[in-house]
Amino acid sequence: MTDLISPQTETQGGAFGIANSLVGSVLLAVTAKDVAALERLLSALHPADVAHLIELIDPKNRRKLLALWKGGVDGDVLSELDESLREEVIGALAPEEFAEAVRDLDSDDVVDLVEYLDEGRQEAALEALDATDRVAVQQALAYPEESAGRHMQVELVRAPAHWSVGDAIDFLRSDIALPDQFYHIILVDPRMKAVGYVTLGRVLSAKRNVPLRDIVEDSFRTFHVTQDVEEVANAINHYHMITAPVVDDDDRVAGVITIDDAMAFLEEEAEEDLMRLAGVGDGALSDRVFETARRRFPWLAVNLVTAIFASLVISIFEETIAGFVALAVLMPIVASMGGNAGTQSLTVAVRALATRDLTGANLWRVIRREAFAGLMNGLIFAVVMGVIGALWFDTPLLGLVIGLAMVINLLIAGLAGVCVPVLLEKAGIDPALASGAFVTTVTDVVGFFAFLGLAAVWLL
Numbered sequence: 366m367t368d369l370i371s372p373q374t375e376t377q378g379g380a381f382g383i384a385n386s387l388v389g390s391v392l393l394a395v396t397a398k399d400v401a402a403l404e405r406l407l408s409a410l411h412p413a414d415v416a417h418l419i420e421l422i423d424p425k426n427r428r429k430l431l432a433l434w435k436g437g438v439d440g441d442v443l444s445e446l447d448e449s450l451r452e453e454v455i456g457a458l459a460p461e462e463f464a465e466a467v468r469d470l471d472s473d474d475v476v477d478l479v480e481y482l483d484e485g486r487q488e489a490a491l492e493a494l495d496a497t498d499r500v501a502v503q504q505a506l507a508y509p510e511e512s513a514g515r516h517m518q519v520e521l522v523r524a525p526a527h528w529s530v531g532d533a534i535d536f537l538r539s540d541i542a543l544p545d546q547f548y549h550i551i552l553v554d555p556r557m558k559a560v561g562y563v564t565l566g567r568v569l570s571a572k573r574n575v576p577l578r579d580i581v582e583d584s585f586r587t588f589h590v591t592q593d594v595e596e597v598a599n600a601i602n603h604y605h606m607i608t609a610p611v612v613d614d615d616d617r618v619a620g621v622i623t624i625d626d627a628m629a630f631l632e633e634e635a636e637e638d639l640m641r642l643a644g645v646g647d648g649a650l651s652d653r654v655f656e657t658a659r660r661r662f663p664w665l666a667v668n669l670v671t672a673i674f675a676s677l678v679i680s681i682f683e684e685t686i687a688g689f690v691a692l693a694v695l696m697p698i699v700a701s702m703g704g705n706a707g708t709q710s711l712t713v714a715v716r717a718l719a720t721r722d723l724t725g726a727n728l729w730r731v732i733r734r735e736a737f738a739g740l741m742n743g744l745i746f747a748v749v750m751g752v753i754g755a756l757w758f759d760t761p762l763l764g765l766v767i768g769l770a771m772v773i774n775l776l777i778a779g780l781a782g783v784c785v786p787v788l789l790e791k792a793g794i795d796p797a798l799a800s801g802a803f804v805t806t807v808t809d810v811v812g813f814f815a816f817l818g819l820a821a822v823w824l825l
Contacts, residue, residue: 416445464493473518514590517620520544531573598627675809682817703774703808710782739779743772770816
């Protein structure tokens with residue numbers, strides 16, 4: 366095919382991603398079974414762009430692409446794929462293709478690829494590794510799923526703490542296998558315990574006779590293999606670290622977690638929190654219809670139950686609404702304002718819990734802040750809606766009722782937005798996944814009850 370465009374990604378002006386024209390050209394090549402065109406279009410792309418393109422096309426063309434482009438999907442591409450697609454893509458590869466793909470990856474990337482595969486495929490991947498790498502991956506898989514040991518890479522550079530800069534440089538230049546990318550040299554004592562680290566920049570800029578101990582970084586700290594990887598990632602971000610040494614029970618260095626992996630993990634966690642707040646779990650655009658519906662169904666069911674509960678509150682005041690029809694017009698405003706205010710507080714609280722910024726030390730201060738913020742906004746909008754309600758229906762008392770209901774609901778929304786996720790976390794329930802339904806229920810019920818209750822007392 367001679368009419369296909371050359372590989373191109375949307376990188377101008379700081380943007381990134383796959384150009385629509387490239388996707389179209391790849392699909393044309395797949396339809397025409399033009400292997401040469403596929404190779405020309407895809408071989409020059411970054412692995413992240415290849416993975417993105419694979420995610421963008423439909424399952425049928427994805428299978429055709431993988432069948433035609435033999436050997437094109439390497440380990441770097443597999444590492445960049447969305448987790449929901451990895452097993453499908455790996456299943457489409459020939460065993461020797463998959464073995465070749467994992468052979469050149471760092472240990473943490475291999476673990477990330479194989480940890481959720483079935484036993485047969487996992488064994489095939491391990492068999493492709495040399496003995497040292499195989500042991501390292503098996504040991505990592507033995508650690509808890511969200512631990513630092515599961516996510517660390519064992520490829521690192523150690524040096525005795527008594528060495529000089531010259532000793533370190535000669536060692537790095539000797540015939541040894543170095544990691545593809547590393548940022549620190551880990552200093553160890555005679556018992557192989559980590560005592561500090563030095564950056565490559567300081568090593569290269571210092572004189573040869575300078576002891577490594579004299580140029581160690583102040584940010585040095587170690588993390589245990591069983592420590593929660595999210596805690597390690599947050600520490601890397603908090604202390605501006607580039608490398609986090611991971612140690613075993615004897616304080617010996619077992620591996621490292623680097624800043625790129627930590628930031629990728631934090632980004633993934635933030636994305637999961639956002640998706641869960643919307644009640645869609647861990648869904649992705651590449652999910653099939655049934656899988657998408659299955660993920661969303663439980664929280665839609667919960668929302669239905671909470672909506673029925675709010676409707677029951679409304680039914681208590683049927684006679685009130687029938688006697689003053691204007692209430693039916695204004696009810697949604699009170700509930701909507703409360704729901705939005707609750708979502709605002711909820712989002713702040715859930716993210717603060719995830720980043721460990723919201724703790725017992727500042728909990729009451731945050732609760733007071735959100736309550737007073739809700740009260741302040743409630744007073745402002747109470748005046749606005751009070752005037753609108755009074756002028757709209759020519760009933761000043763109606764304006765007072767909706768104004769007071771607005772104050773009450775926004776105050777409760779601020780409190781619920783913080784208290785609900787905190788209580789759910791203490792109960793061992795993911796606040797990002799469950800808080801939304803509970804906060805919405807609270808604001809709907811309180812809003813309807815306050816508005817209709819005040820109306821029943823003052824207007825009838």
